[in-house]
Amino acid sequence: MGDLQGLRIAPRVPGDIDRLGRTFGPSARAYYLDRSRRQGVLLVARVGERAVGAAFVSTEPAPESAIIRHLGRVPMLHRLMVDASLRRKGVGTKLIAAAEAELRRRRLWRVAVGVDVDNASAARLYRRLGYREWAHGLLETIREDVKDGKTIAVPDVCHVFVKYL
Ligand SMILES: CC(C)(COP(=O)(O)OP(=O)(O)OC[C@H]1O[C@@H](n2cnc3c(N)ncnc32)[C@H](O)[C@@H]1OP(=O)(O)O)[C@@H](O)C(=O)NCCC(=O)NCCS
Numbered sequence: 001m002g003d004l005q006g007l008r009i010a011p012r013v014p015g016d017i018d019r020l021g022r023t024f025g026p027s028a029r030a031y032y033l034d035r036s037r038r039q040g041v042l043l044v045a046r047v048g049e050r051a052v053g054a055a056f057v058s059t060e061p062a063p064e065s066a067i068i069r070h071l072g073r074v075p076m077l078h079r080l081m082v083d084a085s086l087r088r089k090g091v092g093t094k095l096i097a098a099a100e101a102e103l104r105r106r107r108l109w110r111v112a113v114g115v116d117v118d119n120a121s122a123a124r125l126y127r128r129l130g131y132r133e134w135a136h137g138l139l140e141t142i143r144e145d146v147k148d149g150k151t152i153a154v155p156d157v158c159h160v161f162v163k164y165l
Contacts, residue, residue, distance in 0.1 A: 004047060004089055009098040012042040019051035020044065023083050030146035031079060032056065040075070043098050045082070045091050053082040055095045057102060057111075063142060067112065070136050071162065075103055077113040080122070096129055100165050109165050114141055114158035123159060131161035 017036065021029030032054060036042045039060040045053035056078040062068060067076075077099055082091045103111055113131065115123045117138065143156040 003086055004052070004091065007045060007047050007052070007091065007094070009043055009045045009053075009094055011102070012036055012044050016042070016044045016046070016051060019046070019049065020054055023051045024054075024081055027146050028079070028081065030149060030151075031144070034144075034146065034151050035078065041099075041102055043095055043102065045095055051083075052086050053080075053091045053095050055080040055099050057099045059106075059108070062112075064139060066136065066139055067160070070134065071110070071112055074110050074112045074162070075108050077111060080113075092125060093129065096126075100163070104165050110162060111165060112160055112162045114139060114160055116156065116158050123161070126161045126163075129163070131163045134160045134162050136160070 017029060017033050020032050032042055035056045035058070038058070040056055040058040043055050043057065044051055058076045058078055061073050062076055067074065077096070080092060080095060082095070100111060103109075113126060115126060138157050139160050141156050141158055142153040145152050145154050
Protein backbone atom coordinates (compact mmCIF):
# COMPACT_ATOMS: atom_id res chain seq x y z
CA MET A 1 0.00 0.00 0.00
CA GLY A 2 3.13 2.22 0.24
CA ASP A 3 2.48 3.70 -3.21
CA LEU A 4 -0.93 4.83 -2.10
CA GLN A 5 0.00 6.48 1.17
CA GLY A 6 -1.77 9.83 1.37
CA LEU A 7 -4.31 8.91 -1.32
CA ARG A 8 -6.89 11.67 -1.61
CA ILE A 9 -9.99 11.73 -3.80
CA ALA A 10 -11.54 15.12 -4.45
CA PRO A 11 -13.16 17.22 -7.17
CA ARG A 12 -10.66 18.55 -9.67
CA VAL A 13 -8.39 21.41 -8.58
CA PRO A 14 -6.15 23.53 -10.83
CA GLY A 15 -3.34 21.39 -12.23
CA ASP A 16 -5.29 18.13 -12.11
CA ILE A 17 -6.00 18.01 -15.86
CA ASP A 18 -2.25 18.18 -16.54
CA ARG A 19 -1.60 15.60 -13.83
CA LEU A 20 -4.14 13.29 -15.48
CA GLY A 21 -2.44 13.86 -18.83
CA ARG A 22 0.91 12.83 -17.37
CA THR A 23 -0.57 9.61 -15.99
CA PHE A 24 -3.03 8.61 -18.71
CA GLY A 25 -1.74 10.35 -21.84
CA PRO A 26 -2.93 13.15 -24.13
CA SER A 27 -6.18 11.62 -25.29
CA ALA A 28 -7.37 11.04 -21.71
CA ARG A 29 -6.21 14.57 -20.86
CA ALA A 30 -8.29 16.02 -23.69
CA TYR A 31 -11.28 13.91 -22.68
CA TYR A 32 -11.19 15.03 -19.04
CA LEU A 33 -10.60 18.66 -20.07
CA ASP A 34 -13.64 18.60 -22.32
CA ARG A 35 -15.78 16.90 -19.65
CA SER A 36 -14.63 19.27 -16.93
CA ARG A 37 -16.24 22.13 -18.86
CA ARG A 38 -19.59 20.35 -18.89
CA GLN A 39 -22.21 19.63 -16.24
CA GLY A 40 -20.97 17.31 -13.54
CA VAL A 41 -17.92 16.74 -11.42
CA LEU A 42 -14.50 15.38 -12.25
CA LEU A 43 -13.16 13.38 -9.32
CA VAL A 44 -9.41 12.93 -9.17
CA ALA A 45 -7.49 10.44 -7.04
CA ARG A 46 -4.12 11.89 -6.09
CA VAL A 47 -1.05 10.85 -4.20
CA GLY A 48 0.92 14.02 -3.65
CA GLU A 49 1.48 15.60 -7.07
CA ARG A 50 0.62 12.44 -8.95
CA ALA A 51 -2.88 11.72 -10.31
CA VAL A 52 -3.50 7.99 -9.93
CA GLY A 53 -7.13 7.81 -11.01
CA ALA A 54 -10.20 9.70 -12.09
CA ALA A 55 -13.89 9.44 -12.85
CA PHE A 56 -16.33 11.92 -14.33
CA VAL A 57 -19.85 12.10 -12.91
CA SER A 58 -22.07 13.62 -15.56
CA THR A 59 -25.29 15.34 -14.58
CA GLU A 60 -26.19 16.25 -18.16
CA PRO A 61 -29.08 14.40 -19.80
CA ALA A 62 -27.59 11.31 -21.47
CA PRO A 63 -27.32 11.54 -25.26
CA GLU A 64 -28.78 8.02 -25.71
CA SER A 65 -32.55 8.08 -26.19
CA ALA A 66 -32.83 4.62 -24.57
CA ILE A 67 -31.34 5.96 -21.33
CA ILE A 68 -33.79 8.86 -21.30
CA ARG A 69 -36.70 6.56 -22.14
CA HIS A 70 -35.97 4.03 -19.39
CA LEU A 71 -34.22 6.09 -16.72
CA GLY A 72 -35.00 9.72 -17.49
CA ARG A 73 -32.38 12.23 -16.47
CA VAL A 74 -30.03 9.97 -14.55
CA PRO A 75 -26.48 10.94 -13.53
CA MET A 76 -23.85 8.79 -15.23
CA LEU A 77 -20.32 7.73 -14.41
CA HIS A 78 -17.81 8.09 -17.22
CA ARG A 79 -14.22 7.12 -17.87
CA LEU A 80 -13.34 5.59 -14.51
CA MET A 81 -9.59 5.01 -14.78
CA VAL A 82 -6.86 3.93 -12.41
CA ASP A 83 -3.12 4.00 -13.11
CA ALA A 84 -2.31 0.53 -14.46
CA SER A 85 0.48 0.03 -11.92
CA LEU A 86 -1.89 0.69 -9.01
CA ARG A 87 -4.91 -1.41 -9.89
CA ARG A 88 -6.51 -4.00 -7.59
CA LYS A 89 -5.66 -1.95 -4.52
CA GLY A 90 -9.06 -0.37 -4.00
CA VAL A 91 -8.60 2.98 -5.79
CA GLY A 92 -11.41 2.25 -8.29
CA THR A 93 -13.73 1.29 -5.44
CA LYS A 94 -12.90 4.51 -3.61
CA LEU A 95 -13.50 6.62 -6.74
CA ILE A 96 -16.90 5.01 -7.22
CA ALA A 97 -17.75 5.58 -3.53
CA ALA A 98 -16.70 9.24 -3.86
CA ALA A 99 -18.89 9.64 -6.97
CA GLU A 100 -21.86 8.17 -5.11
CA ALA A 101 -21.24 10.41 -2.08
CA GLU A 102 -21.08 13.47 -4.34
CA LEU A 103 -24.43 12.54 -5.91
CA ARG A 104 -26.06 11.95 -2.52
CA ARG A 105 -24.75 15.33 -1.42
CA ARG A 106 -26.59 16.80 -4.41
CA ARG A 107 -29.70 14.81 -3.41
CA LEU A 108 -29.50 12.62 -6.49
CA TRP A 109 -30.43 9.05 -5.65
CA ARG A 110 -29.51 6.99 -8.70
CA VAL A 111 -26.49 6.55 -10.87
CA ALA A 112 -25.93 4.62 -14.10
CA VAL A 113 -22.82 3.49 -15.92
CA GLY A 114 -22.19 1.99 -19.33
CA VAL A 115 -19.68 -0.87 -19.33
CA ASP A 116 -18.16 -2.14 -22.57
CA VAL A 117 -19.25 -5.66 -23.47
CA ASP A 118 -15.63 -6.85 -23.36
CA ASN A 119 -14.88 -5.29 -19.95
CA ALA A 120 -15.78 -8.18 -17.63
CA SER A 121 -13.57 -6.95 -14.79
CA ALA A 122 -15.25 -3.54 -14.61
CA ALA A 123 -18.67 -5.25 -14.72
CA ARG A 124 -17.63 -7.47 -11.79
CA LEU A 125 -16.43 -4.48 -9.82
CA TYR A 126 -19.72 -2.61 -10.31
CA ARG A 127 -21.76 -5.71 -9.40
CA ARG A 128 -19.74 -6.16 -6.24
CA LEU A 129 -20.56 -2.54 -5.33
CA GLY A 130 -24.31 -3.08 -5.70
CA TYR A 131 -24.85 -2.07 -9.32
CA ARG A 132 -27.34 -4.17 -11.27
CA GLU A 133 -27.74 -4.53 -15.01
CA TRP A 134 -30.91 -2.97 -16.29
CA ALA A 135 -33.60 -5.10 -17.93
CA HIS A 136 -33.45 -3.44 -21.33
CA GLY A 137 -30.56 -5.28 -22.94
CA LEU A 138 -27.43 -3.87 -24.49
CA LEU A 139 -27.21 -0.17 -25.19
CA GLU A 140 -26.10 1.13 -28.54
CA THR A 141 -24.13 4.15 -27.61
CA ILE A 142 -21.66 6.69 -28.80
CA ARG A 143 -18.34 6.62 -27.02
CA GLU A 144 -16.78 10.04 -26.92
CA ASP A 145 -13.11 10.06 -27.73
CA VAL A 146 -10.71 12.83 -28.44
CA LYS A 147 -8.57 12.75 -31.55
CA ASP A 148 -6.22 15.55 -32.59
CA GLY A 149 -7.80 17.77 -29.94
CA LYS A 150 -11.33 17.23 -31.26
CA THR A 151 -14.10 15.27 -29.58
CA ILE A 152 -15.23 12.51 -31.89
CA ALA A 153 -18.11 10.06 -31.59
CA VAL A 154 -17.38 6.35 -31.94
CA PRO A 155 -20.30 3.86 -32.14
CA ASP A 156 -20.15 1.31 -29.31
CA VAL A 157 -22.27 -1.26 -27.48
CA CYS A 158 -22.34 -1.58 -23.70
CA HIS A 159 -24.09 -3.06 -20.69
CA VAL A 160 -25.93 -0.55 -18.53
CA PHE A 161 -25.64 -0.87 -14.76
CA VAL A 162 -27.75 1.12 -12.33
CA LYS A 163 -27.51 1.66 -8.58
CA TYR A 164 -30.03 3.24 -6.23
CA LEU A 165 -28.10 5.31 -3.71
C1 LIG B 1 -11.79 -0.73 -13.78
C2 LIG B 1 -10.70 -0.05 -12.96
C3 LIG B 1 -11.01 1.43 -12.87
C4 LIG B 1 -10.73 -0.66 -11.54
O1 LIG B 1 -9.80 0.07 -10.73
P1 LIG B 1 -9.07 -0.62 -9.50
O2 LIG B 1 -8.40 0.43 -8.74
O3 LIG B 1 -8.27 -1.79 -9.94
O4 LIG B 1 -10.35 -1.15 -8.69
P2 LIG B 1 -10.34 -1.86 -7.26
O5 LIG B 1 -8.97 -2.13 -6.82
O6 LIG B 1 -11.21 -1.08 -6.36
O7 LIG B 1 -11.09 -3.21 -7.58
C5 LIG B 1 -10.60 -4.11 -8.56
C6 LIG B 1 -10.55 -5.51 -7.98
O8 LIG B 1 -9.47 -5.56 -7.04
C7 LIG B 1 -9.96 -6.07 -5.81
N1 LIG B 1 -9.22 -5.42 -4.72
C8 LIG B 1 -9.45 -4.19 -4.21
N2 LIG B 1 -8.57 -3.93 -3.23
C9 LIG B 1 -7.77 -5.02 -3.13
C10 LIG B 1 -6.68 -5.34 -2.33
N3 LIG B 1 -6.20 -4.50 -1.40
N4 LIG B 1 -6.10 -6.56 -2.52
C11 LIG B 1 -6.55 -7.41 -3.45
N5 LIG B 1 -7.60 -7.15 -4.27
C12 LIG B 1 -8.19 -5.97 -4.10
C13 LIG B 1 -11.41 -5.70 -5.79
O9 LIG B 1 -12.14 -6.55 -4.93
C14 LIG B 1 -11.79 -5.89 -7.22
O10 LIG B 1 -12.04 -7.25 -7.45
P3 LIG B 1 -13.26 -7.72 -8.34
O11 LIG B 1 -12.91 -7.27 -9.72
O12 LIG B 1 -13.26 -9.18 -8.18
O13 LIG B 1 -14.48 -7.03 -7.80
C15 LIG B 1 -9.28 -0.27 -13.56
O14 LIG B 1 -9.09 -1.64 -13.78
C16 LIG B 1 -9.05 0.49 -14.86
O15 LIG B 1 -8.62 1.64 -14.87
N6 LIG B 1 -9.33 -0.17 -16.00
C17 LIG B 1 -9.18 0.47 -17.30
C18 LIG B 1 -10.30 1.45 -17.57
C19 LIG B 1 -11.66 0.82 -17.42
O16 LIG B 1 -11.90 -0.29 -17.90
N7 LIG B 1 -12.60 1.53 -16.76
C20 LIG B 1 -13.94 1.08 -16.51
C21 LIG B 1 -14.87 1.77 -17.45
S1 LIG B 1 -16.55 1.26 -17.13
